[in-house]
Amino acid sequence: MLIMEAENQILTAEQSLEIITKMIRQAHGNVRRSSAYLILWGATIALANIGMFTLLLLEYARPFVVWLITIPAWLVTIFISYIRKKNATTISHLDKINLLLWYSYGIVIFTVVAFGFKVNFQLNALVLLISAVPTFVSGIIVKFRPLVVGGILYWILGIVCFLVGDPWQYLVGAIAVTTGHLIPGLMLSNNKE
Numbered sequence: 001m002l003i004m005e006a007e008n009q010i011l012t013a014e015q016s017l018e019i020i021t022k023m024i025r026q027a028h029g030n031v032r033r034s035s036a037y038l039i040l041w042g043a044t045i046a047l048a049n050i051g052m053f054t055l056l057l058l059e060y061a062r063p064f065v066v067w068l069i070t071i072p073a074w075l076v077t078i079f080i081s082y083i084r085k086k087n088a089t090t091i092s093h094l095d096k097i098n099l100l101l102w103y104s105y106g107i108v109i110f111t112v113v114a115f116g117f118k119v120n121f122q123l124n125a126l127v128l129l130i131s132a133v134p135t136f137v138s139g140i141i142v143k144f145r146p147l148v149v150g151g152i153l154y155w156i157l158g159i160v161c162f163l164v165g166d167p168w169q170y171l172v173g174a175i176a177v178t179t180g181h182l183i184p185g186l187m188l189s190n191n192k193e
Contacts, residue, residue, distance in 0.1 A: 035189040038181045044070060045177040048070065052167070053171045056166055094142075101138065128155075128176050129158035132151045136151025150179055151180065153176060157176035
């Protein structure tokens, strides 16, 4: 009976604000612990873009092979996810929203890459524009301005990518992922809040 009364109790504005603040703090802490993904993928994709840029300048016959470095990154991601899930602490509603946002992003990116032949594999601008959304929204969810700015930079540099051709769009991609994922990931991992 006591449980029923607690469920039906109307919260005051202060209590509601305290619950929301705790959820945001918890989500921020969980995202900080997950900054390894931002760092891993920021570094991997920046290196792949720089490698592609370099190989195109050198007129290498198969510059796309540089993207094979994403395979070990996926394996590391799966390993980190397994370890984190095994040692999971509490997960707030905002954590679930953020997680589903990034899962959706992964599905969209995978689809774009899988059907890249339909657009002659000119994917950088699309990937950067798509990357703007989860980066920006995650920054809003956890109230971390560098991720918000990273999302905005993804959007701006995605537009720039449409305006430049090969090999320059890969250099723009490297800059975008560095400013959108790598730097915010490093800042988030060092954030003590």
